[in-house]
Amino acid sequence: MQKVIKSWYSWLKKAISTKNQELNAVYSDGRQLWATDGFSLHARQVALVKQGRVTLSPAGLFAVAVAEESGGPGLPPFAKALPQEEPLATLVIDRDRLLLALKGQDRQVRLALYPTGMVELSSAGAYALVLSLSGVEEAAFWRPEPVAN
16 A cells, blocks of 8 residues: 555655745645645545645655644645636546657647547647547546635
8 A cells, every 4th residue: 555655645746846835745635635836736535634734654654744733834725726617528538548649749738629539639740649438437537625624
C-alpha cells in the first residue's frame, strides 16, 4: 500500500506551486486530497478525516498536520476552482492511448472534440487522433466535492 500512496502523493505534488506559500503543499479537507498551483488542480479521493497539510510519514503513509494544531493557515479554497456549470461535452478516453498521443506533441497542444467521439491532438509539427470509448458506466468516475470547513 505504501507504493500506491507514494504514487498518489507524487502525482498530487506535481500540481503544487513553488512560488506561492499557500499553494506549495498537498492538503486534506477530510474527504479528499487537493493540490494546485493556481493553474491546474489535482484531487484524489482519499478520506483522511483530518483537515490540513499532508505529507508522507517515515512509514510511507499519509500524515496530516492539522491547521489548528500546527498554527498554520486553513485550507485554500480549492472547491471554488471547480466548474459550477455543466460541461459542453464529456468523452471517455483510454488513458494509455491519450498519453501516447500526447508524448509526440510539442509543448502546446490543441484538443478538438468531434461529435463522432474522436479527440484530435495537434501541435506545431505533430498530429494524433484518439477514439473515445463507449459503454463505460458513469459510476466509474469520481469528481471532488466541496466540503464545508
